[in-house]
Amino acid sequence: MPPLRKVLIANRGEIALRILRTCREMGVDTVAVYSEADREALHVRFANEAYLLGGPAPADSYLRLDRIMEIARKTGADGIHPGFGFLAENPALVAACEEAGVAFIGPPVRAMEIMGDKLASRRAMIEAGVPVVPGTTDPAADVDEALAAAEDIGYPVMLKASAGGGGKGIRVVREPSEMESAFSTASGEAASAFGDGRMYVEKMVVEPRHIEVQVVGDRHGNCYAIGTRECSIQRRHQKLIEEAPAVNLADGVSERIQEAAVAAAKAVDYFSAGTVEFLYSRGEFYFLEMNTRLQVEHPVTEEVYGVDLVELMIRVAGGEELEDLSALEPRGHAIEVRINAEDAANNFMPSLGTVSGLRMPFGPGARVDGAVYHGMEITPYYDAMIAKLIASGADREQARRRMMRMLQELHIGGVTTSAGLAMQILQTEEFCAARADTNFVERYLEEGRAPQREFADDLEEVAAIVAALHRIHQGAAPLRRESAAGGGLSPWVAVGRQRRLAGRANR
Amino acid sequence: MPPLRKVLIANRGEIALRILRTCREMGVDTVAVYSEADREALHVRFANEAYLLGGPAPADSYLRLDRIMEIARKTGADGIHPGFGFLAENPALVAACEEAGVAFIGPPVRAMEIMGDKLASRRAMIEAGVPVVPGTTDPAADVDEALAAAEDIGYPVMLKASAGGGGKGIRVVREPSEMESAFSTASGEAASAFGDGRMYVEKMVVEPRHIEVQVVGDRHGNCYAIGTRECSIQRRHQKLIEEAPAVNLADGVSERIQEAAVAAAKAVDYFSAGTVEFLYSRGEFYFLEMNTRLQVEHPVTEEVYGVDLVELMIRVAGGEELEDLSALEPRGHAIEVRINAEDAANNFMPSLGTVSGLRMPFGPGARVDGAVYHGMEITPYYDAMIAKLIASGADREQARRRMMRMLQELHIGGVTTSAGLAMQILQTEEFCAARADTNFVERYLEEGRAPQREFADDLEEVAAIVAALHRIHQGAAPLRRESAAGGGLSPWVAVGRQRRLAGRANR
Amino acid sequence: MKYYLSLSSGREVELEVLEQGPGTARLLVDGREVAADFLDVDRLGQYAVGLDGRSYAASIEARSDTQLVVTLAGESFAVTAVDERERAAGELAASRPKAETIMASMPGIVVGLRVELGQTLEPGDPVLVLEAMKMQNEICSEHGGIVQEILVEAGESVAGNQLLVKLAPLEEEA
């Protein structure tokens, strides 16, 4: 199994670009694939070769396994990296790669199958001695079965898609009356997302924190844990802020949870990069699931350990035996904020539009992983995540303040993003003390708390003044223009108007 | 001496923004000052307070010590950071700070005075047992004295401004006939830059490499070396590419040169951050000068050691005793490329204009320190450096390839930059082997070598095709339009024309 | 000219323009005088703002003539900015009951309808579920009302800003 020389990246956006960057740095050629909506995307422009898959809808493009394999064959790619989402956890891609003699840059198909099935993975973990949350071992076929199982376990319970992942197809059920609606929406979501609507029922862990472990293994039987991450800042099971390492854990938990993660990975003969997710509550941790792929939040681990996880995946896929990764020394702390094109003030509605004007945060400790560019159109076809900011510092507080500084510098014109909410969360007592649980964000939003701002100025008043200045600058309302007898606009107003026109021509 | 709470930044551009970022992260308020050319600059927009100094010329703005001290008084700033350039090495600023009871964020005035004088510093170094280059100990008043000194030392010699720094006022003189013109231009440059045209003569070290040491001391007598940097890639004594740590040194040199640097700093009771520069040739090193300020290339040290040098400077200025910095562990390698608005293909002429469109490199290991933004006007008043790219990697080769990747991603519309030259240099055998000396870039340019490209494609042909496509896309030449009988342009041509108009309106 | 600024937090600011020059203005903000300068940096929404020596990097997105989103120091503030005449006109309009139209805020697929013709809705009641960017979003009525017209079916793809459901004002019922 020789080192890979040409990798097809079966993905788009930020993660395609992330993989492409490492390939370029390794001297590995890249083949991009794209939908009609993505012809000018950065992952296409920066690749060595690029081929059209089909229409913008994922089913017509990034999920077209047949087209992807055809392009791999045509271009002579010797590896395929699936990124995350789309085909990343689809065993059919692994099988197709094997058939075509192309290296799949990911784990073995058996590990993917077991970990992709909530119930099979629970069984495997119990066998391997990894602690799991009490719950059913068989899926509930319908609402009645789910109700019966919940009765046994005791409310509150979690209803989870058997084939699920990435936070989709999950609902909390606090009492029997909520079961019917939760079951139908979650099952529908799961059926649409994974083609499998089966659900199972699990005890709800009280005030859980989401702690996870990065693991990397090779095809020679080596498997290493590369530290912990905390991802408790989430809304509807979508992570918003992640960090490494996890802090504020009971004594010995960091070591024990990493050992459990390696045991979990070894139980399925895992290789490549993967993440073992746990719920942590009051000193105890429980296996939640294993994501058999690279994760959105992988950069915080890279920053703390000075390692390139995509590089490791490519080397493992090329058959290389890894050096001893347990010798990697952590340094400092890293925090990631996901920038989603969505409007937190308007029920997190996706914010579509054209990105006009972009000011990304630079400077010490500031990493940006993103595929966003001036002129980019945010379409409804794909995930709302358009960039990730990663702040590293000597300690958690420096990383936190650095991230605030980065968010202050960020400007993405034309769309509304989740950056403002992240800014508020970073300044809450709960975040500062590292004791937010996975329900914190939803509680925070429900409470409608006034933000605790570390910035001294009265920002609300400043915003009001700026809004007024904008109107004055624009020559303001029609009423005002009417009152300007003889059409005599002030020079300022005239300039303002010309500028607006120029700005429009550019959009 | 309490911790600083409000810092006035007596500088502009990239370095002002760099300092401001750390202040914000430390919770220290910032006062920006600006010239009429810089009202909309990022260092102004991101500061807490901002005040106009005067006209665009430095003498009317960033060199106006009186105005700066007045603003410090008015705003209640308790510290002043001078950055580099402008007043950074001017003892008058230190004196004014002392008089006003404001902390100068830099070294003691005596260290600045000694190190600011080439001859005084030579004497001090000889006394402290730090090796120096053979040369005169008194300045040459005129060409004849310089000729006599050179005769004693033996050609080739270096002619250096006594008050110099930053590569200005330096010339190589290979034989007596070159002395007159070299003396007059160098002395003129020095008189204009430092107000002091005195020159001295030094033996020219053969095939010298520029190796320097970052030192940081506090007011409690502690002084530490934080590793080495290599800055041999320079043209006309202006550094283009810098890296940390210096590699390919003879055994024991890294340790001995750091010890010598600390001895040099201690000889002048140094505190704050400073750099001791050495020439290195064939296993030996010689003291060149000490820069008593933060340096352009400080980020490579920050990346390798995980430290924030501006933070250390602010803490030292607040009277804090530093933790033991010799305990800092280096990790990996970092390379910096300066992006100057200048045209290497046209004798490095400054490239002025408006920045239109900006695509900065992101991703793992990519740091950008810059003050450049879409719409920024590059004026002739200030330094040509508009950004710095810093690539960090697990080793030198990863950092080098990462920097190439970053340069490939970089796009700064509207101006010509030095990025292309850096890209070529990074791919030379000499750079790859870390054996380029300080004359390498000039030799490389004179030779007119064909670039050794690691990118497989025939880029020249692609560039030619792209140029043709651009012309075709634009509806091309007037000749073509004439030939379109009846004014019937193809839809493509029409669209191309509209787009061009829109683009222009935006500029 | 006077401006009335309302923030989404409920806060109100009253502002009067005392004097204006090119890029500068002297303002009276809730009775306090403020010297302002205001510079459009890139014609793409970035502004350099100075208020009595304080400095701000502001971003402005105009949702309409009077609905502005101002981003400052990492946070966004929705501001309704009306001048004195618009305010007088607005007060008149506010006294009339509101008919409501439910629009698609983005292109997507209607995966479920939650209402029937003639049904009475309270403010905040769900109207339909729209799927976009792989997330299902419940679209709710702002003011409530009576379902007058349903223009889409479940399963239908809709464009951004497409009209989906019309509500008649509740008051008309009484």
Place this chain on the structure above:
Amino acid sequence: MKYYLSLSSGREVELEVLEQGPGTARLLVDGREVAADFLDVDRLGQYAVGLDGRSYAASIEARSDTQLVVTLAGESFAVTAVDERERAAGELAASRPKAETIMASMPGIVVGLRVELGQTLEPGDPVLVLEAMKMQNEICSEHGGIVQEILVEAGESVAGNQLLVKLAPLEEEA
């Protein structure tokens, strides 16, 4: 239409447009057929280019109608792109001797004059020293010639593109 592309390295490329559609073209490049597509991304100089499946992020700066700087994979290439008609017109012009004007490529200060009226210059000879951005730059003659007019004095501030010195063609002397 045929295009003649000259690179600063001296390389020449001949290109013929066989067919063109919106954003696509079929080209004959030095006799080899190439399928191209070309997309203006941001109207600010960034283009997405595809050539037979190879992909490029190209930046283009137009210095004039025919003088283009193309940046690709981190390097910039100065390309002179003329079509067949321009080439025919150009060949005519090239047969005439060239008068040269020395312009200020940027605003700055003339810190030294290196020539006198009537002096004969070889190609590459220095004409004057211009200080800008704190660096002194020697401005040289491209084609050489006889100094006909000196329009500035040492110490004078000059604007960008200001005419500094006029040279008469050398051939006129003979």
